[in-house]
Amino acid sequence: MSDIRRRRLPRPVREQLIIDAAIGVFAKRGYHASSVDEIAELAGISKPMVYLYLDSKEGLFLACLRRETERLVTAFRAAAGPAPSPELRLRAGLLAFFTFVTERPDSWVVLHRQASELSPAIAAELAQSRQAVLTEVSGVVRTCSAEGAGPACAEDEADFVAYTLVGAADSLTDWMVLHPDEPPEGITVRLMNMVWVGMRNVLDGEVWTTPAGEG
Amino acid sequence: MSDIRRRRLPRPVREQLIIDAAIGVFAKRGYHASSVDEIAELAGISKPMVYLYLDSKEGLFLACLRRETERLVTAFRAAAGPAPSPELRLRAGLLAFFTFVTERPDSWVVLHRQASELSPAIAAELAQSRQAVLTEVSGVVRTCSAEGAGPACAEDEADFVAYTLVGAADSLTDWMVLHPDEPPEGITVRLMNMVWVGMRNVLDGEVWTTPAGEG
Numbered sequence: 001m002s003d004i005r006r007r008r009l010p011r012p013v014r015e016q017l018i019i020d021a022a023i024g025v026f027a028k029r030g031y032h033a034s035s036v037d038e039i040a041e042l043a044g045i046s047k048p049m050v051y052l053y054l055d056s057k058e059g060l061f062l063a064c065l066r067r068e069t070e071r072l073v074t075a076f077r078a079a080a081g082p083a084p085s086p087e088l089r090l091r092a093g094l095l096a097f098f099t100f101v102t103e104r105p106d107s108w109v110v111l112h113r114q115a116s117e118l119s120p121a122i123a124a125e126l127a128q129s130r131q132a133v134l135t136e137v138s139g140v141v142r143t144c145s146a147e148g149a150g151p152a153c154a155e156d157e158a159d160f161v162a163y164t165l166v167g168a169a170d171s172l173t174d175w176m177v178l179h180p181d182e183p184p185e186g187i188t189v190r191l192m193n194m195v196w197v198g199m200r201n202v203l204d205g206e207v208w209t210t211p212a213g214e215g
Numbered sequence: 216m217s218d219i220r221r222r223r224l225p226r227p228v229r230e231q232l233i234i235d236a237a238i239g240v241f242a243k244r245g246y247h248a249s250s251v252d253e254i255a256e257l258a259g260i261s262k263p264m265v266y267l268y269l270d271s272k273e274g275l276f277l278a279c280l281r282r283e284t285e286r287l288v289t290a291f292r293a294a295a296g297p298a299p300s301p302e303l304r305l306r307a308g309l310l311a312f313f314t315f316v317t318e319r320p321d322s323w324v325v326l327h328r329q330a331s332e333l334s335p336a337i338a339a340e341l342a343q344s345r346q347a348v349l350t351e352v353s354g355v356v357r358t359c360s361a362e363g364a365g366p367a368c369a370e371d372e373a374d375f376v377a378y379t380l381v382g383a384a385d386s387l388t389d390w391m392v393l394h395p396d397e398p399p400e401g402i403t404v405r406l407m408n409m410v411w412v413g414m415r416n417v418l419d420g421e422v423w424t425t426p427a428g429e430g
Contacts, residue, residue: 156394159390159393160387160390160405160409161409163383163386163387163389163390164383164386164387164406164409164410165383166386167382167383167384167385167386167387168378168379168380168382168383168386169382170382170385170386171378171379171381171382171383171385172375172378172379172382174378175374175375175378178374179371190375190417191379193413193416193417194375194376194379194410194413194414194416194417195379195409195410195413196413197412197413197416198408198409198410198411198412198413199409201408201409201412202405202408202409
């Protein structure tokens with residue numbers, strides 16, 4: 001750390017180091033108990049410089065949320081985009097998500113566990129982060145019908161499927177904590193099992209009906 | 216309100232009125248901005264009496280979380296329990312959930328939107344609330360194999376399915392806000408479409424595989 005401290009670094013590089021440090025502290029202590037002092041110390045920079053670069057503790061937190069959302073969305077897109085079929089696109093996107101959560105647990109704590117009540121600016125940023133992920137997933141879902149894997153699906157149906165997938169994946173990150181030996185690939189396959197056929201049903205406009213002979 | 220104020224009510228009744236008032240205020244203002252004054256006023260009781268009954272603002276919030284979790288779990292159980300098949304049990308349970316969210320929007324805000332960072336006691340209560348719901352859903356999922364709807368399913372598989380369902384349903388309450396005209400029945404049918412077949416696959420131990428001819 002001391003060699004980082006001594007070196008003169010360009011501002012963008014220094015900012016990334018501050019954000020790295022901040023994510024670790026926020027994830028460990030929670031927003032309220034985190035101190036800019038500790039973040040500055042970890043980043044090897046003075047506290048006034050942190051304020052100069054990122055304005056406030058809230059500004060720091062917003063910068064963390066923004067950077068990690070962008071990383072998550074980029075990872076999802078980079079994985080899902082090139083896959084050769086809708087099914088494989090979804091698989092690749094889910095795998096990228098569970099891999100992100102496994103490899104960057106602190107980032108996930110900051111994105112997922114923090115309170116939307118912290119401040120109006122943070123609540124807005126969290127909502128925007130969630131929306132960015134939903135838009136990305138919804139885009140992949142929409143391609144599932146655009147390529148003849150089903151009839152053209154209504155926007156609404158794709159959104160419904162995206163909300164279901166995002167909520168399921170979020171919740172499964174809690175399951176992962178209880179099952180640390182299950183790799184991202186295993187979780188992805190289980191979730192594909194659970195949603196792939198049904199997702200096609202919903203996009204095809206099929207309707208579940210009460211089984212014959214049952215009330 | 217003034218006739219409530221004037222009447223002498225037994226303590227348990229009065230406590231429920233205080234909790235009713237508190238849920239409305241917490242849902243509207245958030246935990247931090249809520250005042251015990253406003254809650255007392257709404258409940259038609261003096262502030263010292265609120266403290267006497269429920270100890271503190273935190274105590275009030277914990278009482279809200281506990282009561283509404285119990286109501287939600289009870290509604291789920293009452294709906295799912297008597298249904299004659301696993302499929303209909305799941306449908307009935309999901310419908311009870313989406314109906315609860317529709318009919319008690321304030322309760323859902325308190326259960327769902329509040330920050331786990333508010334205090335250690337509140338974080339613990341929220342975790343316990345989530346666990347109670349997961350246990351209930353997992354119980355219904357487990358009966359899906361116990362009745363010949365599939366081979367005996369491993370505890371782990373049932374938990375995986377429960378986390379998926381609970382996360383999906385949570386997330387869909389955000390979708391509901393954007394689609395206020397969709398009744399709980401419609402959302403339930405869509406979600407059944409999406410998860411029923413896949414859930415059976417997972418409980419049966421089927422594994423999704425990369426489609427033939429694709430990388």
